[in-house]
Amino acid sequence: MRFTKDHEWVELDGDVATVGITAYAAEQLGDVVFVETPDVGKAVKAGDAFAVVESVKAASDVYAPVSGEVVEANGELAGAPETVNAAPEAGGWFAKVKLADKAEYDALMDRDAYEAFLATL
Amino acid sequence: MTMNTVGRPTRPEGAAAGAEGFQSLTGARGLVQDEPLIFELGGWTKTGVDLPDVTEDADDLAGLTRAGLELPGLSEPEAMRHFVRLSQKNHAIDLALYPLGSCTMKHNPRLNEKAARMAGFADLHPLQPVSTTQGALALMDRLAHWLKTLTGMPGVALSPKAGAHGELCGLLCIKAAHEAAGQGSRRTVLVPTSAHGTNPATAAFVGYTVTEIAQTADGRVDLADLEAKLGDHVAAIMVTNPNTCGLFERDIIDIAKLTHAAGAYFYCDGANFNAIVGRVRPGDLGVDAMHINLHKTFSTPHGGGGPGAGPVVLSAALAPFAPAPWVVSGEAGLALAEAAEGEAAQAFGRMCAFHGQMGMFVRAYAYMLSHGADGLRQVAEDAVLNANYIKARLGDVMTPAFPDGPCMHEALFDDRWLDGTGVTTLDIAKAMIDEGFHPMTMYFPLVVHGAMLIEPTETESKRELDRFCDALRALALAAKGNDDKDRFKNAPHLAPLRRLDETLAARKPKLAWRPETLAAE
Numbered sequence: 001m002r003f004t005k006d007h008e009w010v011e012l013d014g015d016v017a018t019v020g021i022t023a024y025a026a027e028q029l030g031d032v033v034f035v036e037t038p039d040v041g042k043a044v045k046a047g048d049a050f051a052v053v054e055s056v057k058a059a060s061d062v063y064a065p066v067s068g069e070v071v072e073a074n075g076e077l078a079g080a081p082e083t084v085n086a087a088p089e090a091g092g093w094f095a096k097v098k099l100a101d102k103a104e105y106d107a108l109m110d111r112d113a114y115e116a117f118l119a120t121l
Numbered sequence: 122m123t124m125n126t127v128g129r130p131t132r133p134e135g136a137a138a139g140a141e142g143f144q145s146l147t148g149a150r151g152l153v154q155d156e157p158l159i160f161e162l163g164g165w166t167k168t169g170v171d172l173p174d175v176t177e178d179a180d181d182l183a184g185l186t187r188a189g190l191e192l193p194g195l196s197e198p199e200a201m202r203h204f205v206r207l208s209q210k211n212h213a214i215d216l217a218l219y220p221l222g223s224c225t226m227k228h229n230p231r232l233n234e235k236a237a238r239m240a241g242f243a244d245l246h247p248l249q250p251v252s253t254t255q256g257a258l259a260l261m262d263r264l265a266h267w268l269k270t271l272t273g274m275p276g277v278a279l280s281p282k283a284g285a286h287g288e289l290c291g292l293l294c295i296k297a298a299h300e301a302a303g304q305g306s307r308r309t310v311l312v313p314t315s316a317h318g319t320n321p322a323t324a325a326f327v328g329y330t331v332t333e334i335a336q337t338a339d340g341r342v343d344l345a346d347l348e349a350k351l352g353d354h355v356a357a358i359m360v361t362n363p364n365t366c367g368l369f370e371r372d373i374i375d376i377a378k379l380t381h382a383a384g385a386y387f388y389c390d391g392a393n394f395n396a397i398v399g400r401v402r403p404g405d406l407g408v409d410a411m412h413i414n415l416h417k418t419f420s421t422p423h424g425g426g427g428p429g430a431g432p433v434v435l436s437a438a439l440a441p442f443a444p445a446p447w448v449v450s451g452e453a454g455l456a457l458a459e460a461a462e463g464e465a466a467q468a469f470g471r472m473c474a475f476h477g478q479m480g481m482f483v484r485a486y487a488y489m490l491s492h493g494a495d496g497l498r499q500v501a502e503d504a505v506l507n508a509n510y511i512k513a514r515l516g517d518v519m520t521p522a523f524p525d526g527p528c529m530h531e532a533l534f535d536d537r538w539l540d541g542t543g544v545t546t547l548d549i550a551k552a553m554i555d556e557g558f559h560p561m562t563m564y565f566p567l568v569v570h571g572a573m574l575i576e577p578t579e580t581e582s583k584r585e586l587d588r589f590c591d592a593l594r595a596l597a598l599a600a601k602g603n604d605d606k607d608r609f610k611n612a613p614h615l616a617p618l619r620r621l622d623e624t625l626a627a628r629k630p631k632l633a634w635r636p637e638t639l640a641a642e
Contacts, residue, residue, distance in 0.1 A: 033627035056623045057564050081628065 001089070002105060003114035008065045009089055010108060015099045017066050021053060024118055026088035029055035032081045037073035038095050044070060046104050051094045053084065062094060066104045072096040153617065156206045159193045160634050167194035210617060212559045214423075218585055222531045222562035222574025223317070223365055225395050225417035232491055233420060233484035242483045247475040251456050257479060258455035262448040264486045268413060268432055271497070273404030276440025278433045279447070280477040284392055287412025287431030288323040288359070290444060290472050294410055294435060295357045295386045296327060297442040297469040304384065307356035311385075313342050315366055315566040320359040320390060329356060336568055340366040340523045342376055351383035361390035362406070363397065363529035365566040366522065367508065367574070377407025386410065386439065394418045395578075396505055396530035399498030409436040415478075418500075419485035430481035441467045446476055503579035504530040507586060511575055514590040518597035522569045530578075536571025544600040544609045546571040551612035551620060556592040 002010045007025035011018045026032065034054040044050045049061035050070070073095045077083060084092040099105060109117060149155070163169070195203065212219065219226035237243065241256055251258065265277045278294075281287040292310070299307050310324035313334045321331040335346040342360060351358075358380050362370045370376065380387045389403055389411040395418040403411050415421045415430040423429070435443055445468050446457040457476060458465055492500060505527070512521055512532035520537040521528075536546050550560035550573075562574040577586055600609060613619065 031624035031627075033624060054627075056627055058567055 002108035002110060004065045004108055005117060006063050008062060010065045010105060012105055016071060017097045017099050017105060018093050019065060019095050019097060020093040021062060021088055023088045026085050029053065030057050031055055032084040035077040035081045035084060037077060038070045040070050040073055042070045044068065044097060065108060066097060066099055068097040068100040070095050071098045154206045158634050159203055162199060162203060163193040163195040165191045165194055169194055169196035218581055218589055219559050220561045220575045220577055222576040225576060225578055227420055227578035228580035229420050229422045230488060233487045236487040237480045237483040242479060255454050258448050260486055261482055262455060264482050267489050268434055271398060272411065272434045273402030274434035275437050276435035276443050278443045280444060280472045281431040281433055282473060282478055283429035284412055284414045284431045285319040285323060286472060287433045288319055289326065290433045291388050291410035291412060292323055292327045293469050294439045294442040298439055299356055301467060307354055309355045311350055311355060311358040313360060315364055315568045316359060316361060317365060317390060317392060340368045341370055341372065344372050344375060347376065348379055351379060351385065353384060355383055355385040357386045357388050359388045359390060361392060363393045367528040367531035367533050368523060369529055373406045392417060393530060396501055398501050399494060400501050409439050415481050415485040420488045421481045421484040428478050428481060430478040442469050444468055444471045500579050507577040507579060507581060508532045510586055511577055511590060515593055518594055531574055531576035533569060534573040535569045539600060542600050543606055546573055548609035548612060549596060552596050552609050554613040555615045558589060558592055
């Protein structure tokens with residue numbers, strides 16, 4: 001699993017990247033009350049806002065950590081946004097993206113680097 | 122002597138134990154009335170007013186009339202009590218300090234109200250002949266003059282009805298100016314991370330793409346990041362000054378120069394103009410457009426969210442694109458120019474049907490005249506002084522988000538001082554209600570963790586500021602102490618309703634009342 005400074009995680013299976021927000025982000029947001037996932041088929045560029053997560057405290061954009069095409073969105077989140085709090089790095093995934101450039105994935109932080117980054121916040 | 126045989130005791134018998142544990146027989150809370158929704162009070166099968174039966178076919182609406190409007194049927198005293206009871210549950214600036222940061226909840230002088238109720242202003246209709254509205258037009262013209270003078274800007278559009286409406290007006294002027302110069306391909310607006318949410322929302326509404334500008338460690342716009350993000354795709358930047366961290370953007374001149382060098386316009390969010398009015402003219406800083414919240418800086422009421430007024434001052438480059446109408450002077454006296462012709466040929470259109478919020482114009486102008494230029498300057502000075510007093514009095518028990526140097530009109534604290542206590546910003550806010558104070562703005566701006574943003578305004582006395590600071594100091598010490606945290610975790614204890622489940626309210630919102638029979642479906 002790889003991570004961004006904006007607290008998204010990516011897990012690669014072949015050339016399909018599953019994307020979500022980290023446990024740290026979910027805890028900081030507080031209770032998630034609404035999630036807007038991207039449409040399947042949408043082309044995204046790394047760094048683009050591609051989903052929205054809203055908690056009682058704030059609404060935040062979720063940025064695509066890698067470029068590619070959205071091949072699946074987590075439809076469960078619409079009815080059960082609390083999954084993002086309960087299992088942010090598992091069942092709370094947002095979308096799956098067919099990777100355009102694996103180098104983008106390789107350039108992201110691994111868990112050790114992300115945890116070292118969190119320690120600086 | 123005559124003996125008094127009434128036997129009425131005039132002193133409490135025994136120790137006054139207070140309300141602890143007391144339960145009334147009916148569940149009532151004394152004279153603090155619990156108030157249901159108006160629909161729960163009176164069914165729609167009855168009516169509180171006797172009306173004669175309709176005896177002839179009075180349907181002028183081609184069969185569109187409905188039977189059974191499902192309106193609550195209350196008598197006049199029932200309706201009166203309902204609304205007065207609700208009004209008693211309101212917190213208001215006329216009841217107590219209202220320290221909501223960024224909102225500028227200052228006293229609304231009664232002189233303003235007196236002026237606004239004068240029949241010559243209050244009873245006007247926008248369509249009556251201009252020969253009968255010369256006084257009102259003169260007031261608008263003079264208000265425009267004051268706004269232009271105070272900001273050092275050559276143009277002003279009075280008609281926008283609120284801050285965000287003013288932002289929209291300003292960005293539409295910017296869009297029109299770019300299109301007139303063949304620069305319509307500029308589609309990006311840069312907004313700092315600490316901005317009011319309305320800034321990116323306005324830019325998106327106009328059709329622009331929003332890009333965030335990073336913030337420096339000391340809470341200002343990151344110039345290097347701004348410079349990197351400027352380019353020939355950028356239409357404008359939107360910066361609030363003083364910003365939402367309560368800090369003056371000290372690089373504001375450079376921000377304007379960089380923006381103009383890139384061919385973009387500088388929109389300034391004037392929400393915090395009350396901190397600098399009379400001391401700084403935004404026009405001198407290089408601002409191209411700025412809305413002025415009359416309900417903040419110039420003390421017109423916030424009402425129940427309105428009516429507001431958000432006139433927009435404009436630089437020479439943008440003034441030609443200002444929306445109609447505006448006051449013009451001719452042989453027959455003053456008039457409102459409505460058509461895009463002559464000098465006004467480039468006006469982008471209009472923001473609303475008529476000329477704006479006349480009642481707010483009168484109040485704001487009354488405030489200006491009663492303060493004068495020197496008084497307005499003192500408004501800014503006192504607003505800044507009061508905020509710094511709060512920062513100084515609370516700085517040792519709470520953690521200022523930006524401890525170095527003074528703040529402007531609002532004091533911003535983060536939640537580092539609550540680390541390890543188990544108490545959160547939300548708990549502090551709720552506990553303030555028990556201590557008799559409306560909470561400050563919390564969790565905004567988003568760039569500060571657990572933010573507590575306190576704006577006392579200039580209209581609070583030192584005595585009231587001390588009462589407020591004493592209460593917050595006591596809460597801070599209790600939060601850091603070893604006592605049970607029930608005081609905080611279950612606050613408010615003394616409000617009509619206790620802690621509400623905001624998560625449930627957001628996840629399963631009840632947006633409209635339904636009778637139980639329908640709600641079950």
